[in-house]
Amino acid sequence: MSIDWEKEVSLRSDELINDVSELVSINSQRDVEHKTSDYPLGPGPAKALKTFLGMAERDGFTTKNIENVAGRIEFGEGSEVIGILSHVDVVPEGPGWDTNPFKPTIKDGKLYARGASDDKGPGLAAYYGLKIIKELKLPVSKKIHFIIGTDEESDWVGINRYMELEEMPEVGFSPDAEFPAINGEKGIVSFEINFAGSDKGTVKSFDSGLRPNMVPQSATADIDLNKVQNDELSSKFEEFLNSNPSLKGTIESEGDVAHIELIGKASHAMAPFNGINAATYLAVFLNSLELADEEKVYFNFIEKQLHMDFAGKGIGIEASDEVMGELTVSASILKFDAKEGSIVINIRYPKGDDDKTLSSKIAATLPESGSVKLYGYNEMPHFVDANDPLVQNLVQAYREHTGDVENNPYTIGGGTYGRILKKGIAFGAMFPGDENVMHQANEYIEIDKLLKAAAIYADAIYRLIK
Structure with a gap:
């Protein structure tokens, strides 16, 4: 028929x-x-x-x-x-x-x-x-x-x-x-990496991300203007945007707080290279400011070990398989405040690893104050x-x-x-x-x-x- x-x-x-x-x-x-x-x-x-x-x-x-x-x-x-x-x-x-x-x-x-x-x-x-x-x-x-x-x-x-x-x-x-x-x-697994927070630093709060399976499109931060001059901050931010034309951003001041918002491009976390991660870009900018020790540890980790690294090399998990392809990682939900700093990463990995081996590899790359734990969803290849x-x-x-x-x-x-x-x-x-x-x-x-x-x-x- x-x-x-x-x-x-x-x-x-x-x-x-x-x-x-x-x-x-x-x-x-x-x-x-x-x-x-x-x-x-x-x-x-x-x-x-x-x-x-x-x-x-x-x-x-x-x-x-x-x-x-x-x-x-x-x-x-x-x-x-x-x-x-x-x-x-x-x-x-x-x-x-x-x-x-x-x-x-x-x-x-x-x-x-x-x-x-x-x-x-x-x-x-x-x-x-x-x-x-x-x-x-x-x-x-x-x-x-x-x-x-x-x-x-x-x-x-x-x-x-x-x-x-x-x-x-x-x-x-x-x-x-x-x-x-x-x-x-x-395989798919998410981990939360935790750091100490700070109530004495320049960054009063930093927030980005909606779900582990989404590359964050927007990121915000509140900056203490008692720690950095408003004019200097605005000038630096304008220079940062000029150096990164794929990003859009605003900075507004109210009292002794400057509110920064950065806009990138969302994408599915399975292909993080298709997005423009507003969170890691904003972390790079914040890392250029005078920061307290806890802030330096947190934002430096994002810049040096996560930003633009979709293969996980910076956190020791880079891997590939002839049939299943390469591991990818997305920094998807990020927060920093007086209590703690946290980063939820979403990993898509080929055969050869599991949540335990990945966790162990990540832990070995963390600074002394950092820790890692499983965050929700976990599926084998x-x-x-x-x-x-x-x-x-x-x-x-x-x-x-x-x-x-x-x-x-x-x-x-x-x-x-x-x-x-x-x-x-x-x-x-x-x-x-x-x-x-x-x-x-x-x-x-x-x-x-x-x-x-x-x-x-x-x-x-x-x-x-x-």
């Missing part, structure tokens, strides 16, 4: 765009400050989950809501189950947007909104692939469990709760990365052979819709739900050469590529379950 998948998507294109627009309108970032017994991760993630499940119920699917932190859409017959894993939570919007991040805007063929590319747009594209198979009443021999999480950008609370209560498939994919296929994901039938089926579907025979499956530093499955990979929806706007201001998805991805997903899913 020959099926024109792209035609089937085009017949539903308006509906798909409307559903994506509705879903991205929901601010579904983790909000435990407003959690309740009914909404353990806050109201936003639960609302997005219910909205997605509601779309599936509208289309005649059987659904299940697991405690408002995860959900499932069911389809098909047979004893074997294929998993499709997506998420409806988003990272904080951050500064720098030209539009309202939760009011979808279509401009020049692109739909702008937080979550458009990570992961609401791709998730719904995969869902529409499944919807087309259902509506065409195609014969299938396996089941699909389309599983939706609500905390992928943080601690995976939703998907972990799902695994406690429900059986997880062993085989499947996550539409949360890139084509032609991501068959390997580096994951890999599926490129010759596996799962990978081959998905890649073939991609090739037939794009004509691309040059690009091959590869490893990324990102962490997707694909790594949960014994034999799971990430599959789309970014195409080779696309700008990666995940976790950045003005996140978008190109509408024609959203539709193309839906056709690829429909074809690929049917190959897995027919």
